[in-house]
Amino acid sequence: MKKIILSPVIHHNKKVLSIQFKYDNDVKNHLLKLESIYWSKTLRSFYTKLSLESIKTIFNHLKIKGCSIDFSQLEKYIEENKSKAIQNSHLVKQIPDNYKSDLLKFRKWLSQKRFSENTINTYVDVTTTYIKYALLKKADIYSTKLVEAFSYDYIFIPNKSVSYQNQFISGVKKYFEYNGFAHNEIQLERPRKEKKLPVVLSANEVKSIFNSITNLKHKALLSLLYSAGLRIGEAINLEISDIDSQRMLIHIKQAKGKKDRYTLLSPAFVKILRMYYVAYKPQKYLFEGQKGGKYSNTSAQKVLKNALDKTKIQKKVTLHSLRHSFATHLLEKGTDIRYIQELLGHSSPKTTMIYTHVTETSLKKIKNPFDDLF
Structure with a gap:
């Protein structure tokens, strides 16, 4: 049975998930079918972003190949982050009826603006998460500090994509506009877009x-x-x-x-x-x-x-x-x-x-x- 060692390491001043194993072409090819898997000469191993989701994904993906997964070095990280997840579990609970009603009207407002169904779903989803976060923090939804805190806790720390961050900004801006709030008074700066070349097949x-x-x-x-x-x-x-x-x-x-x-x-x-x-x-x-x-x-x-x-x-x-x-x-x-x-x-x-x-x-x-x- 092929042994895989998963461990948290520092790479370029950032915590990542190291995926170490004795070279095996079959395992390597299977691993590279996942997105965002990279090779590091410095670490002499493959790595990806460190998160509970990525640990679960790697574990399940390599189990298909019958690999033995050693994640003993991740136990402390998993426990700490599970505790945070439980602590923030209020976010996944139902929100008050007045906010539900407001979000339903927000959806209709977006429809009248002739946004596509995909865009409407995305804007309502990110805004719903933001409102839940505001309720958890017992903070003013239109607070600059709250927007910054949400960006840090739910975008920067989990290492969400630039695309997701832009979706969040667009969704919240539209929600502020829908409520007649001058969203330009709050600093909602967009990150620079990543300049990546497309993957092209021969x-x-x-x-x-x-x-x-x-x-x-x-x-x-x-x-x-x-x-x-x-x-x-x-x-x-x-x-x-x-x-x-x-x-x-x-x-x-x-x-x-x-x-x-x-x-x-x-x-x-x-x-x-x-x-x-x-x-x-x-x-x-x-x-x-x-x-x-x-x-x-x-x-x-x-x-x-x-x-x-x-x-x-x-x-x-x-x-x-x-x-x-x-x-x-x-x-x-x-x-x-x-x-x-x-x-x-x-x-x-x-x-x-x-x-x-x-x-x-x-x-x-x-x-x-x-x-x-x-």
């Missing part, structure tokens, strides 16, 4: 993913994401009538930013789509769940995960990686970036320009000075 890697899928519906879904450069939300919202096989276009309606657009309908994908349609006979949406209605985001993620398990791809691939790969491969084939911007539905060319940093074609043109030494 054409052979994309092909290997498709070749690993035997289920026709699953193959059709992932093929659509790549061949049309769609977001997963756009794909599962597609209706049968949105496919225009005469003009070889796909009509994307009210996508991000409430914009309509057209994107490519691949002739090769049409062949797969027709076979899928005959076999599954969807009624309204192009991809439907077993009980009808839209196919779920979660099911789509499982489809990709199962496909990746069958390949030897070690990149941290998500459904969105197929969209990134579509854009990058178009750019490498010489497609004008303005057309790529239109196909992806980007508001600004600056967003599309990120793909110029990951194109294989442009990087290959650079002569490496190391080659001149030999």
Whole structure:
């Protein structure tokens, strides 16, 4: 049985979770299927953020491989943080009816402002958590100090993403606006966005993913994401009538930013789509769940995960990686970036320009000075 040692360590002046084991390629590849797993030459081990959630995730993930997990060095950390969780358990209890009623009106107010359903759910969720925190602290909801305390306790300490922090700020700002409060009087500064390059698959890697899928519906879904450069939300919202096989276009309606657009309908994908349609006979949406209605985001993620398990791809691939790969491969084939911007539905060319940093074609043109030494 392969032994894994989990322990809290300091790395770059920050506490992280060290994952140590005697080198085993099978264990390494299985571990890297998780997000946010890094290798440290200094620690000579893999590591990730330190939290109760990450400990649980690592433990369950490696148990699948039959590993023996030694987390004895984490016992003190687990006990201390469990106590904090119990101490703050008031946060998960029901809030008073007057706040429930106010949040329901807040939701309706956001709907009238024509925010998307996803945005409304996110804003209401983060605002609900913030209100619970205010009640726990017995503090004024509109206090600058409370906003700062919440940011520290629930965003900085748990090492939440910059994206989550921005969602919190946006949600609370809208709640303040809804209540007629001058939110600009409170300092709600946004953090700098992380400048990360997208994960891009090679054409052979994309092909290997498709070749690993035997289920026709699953193959059709992932093929659509790549061949049309769609977001997963756009794909599962597609209706049968949105496919225009005469003009070889796909009509994307009210996508991000409430914009309509057209994107490519691949002739090769049409062949797969027709076979899928005959076999599954969807009624309204192009991809439907077993009980009808839209196919779920979660099911789509499982489809990709199962496909990746069958390949030897070690990149941290998500459904969105197929969209990134579509854009990058178009750019490498010489497609004008303005057309790529239109196909992806980007508001600004600056967003599309990120793909110029990951194109294989442009990087290959650079002569490496190391080659001149030999």
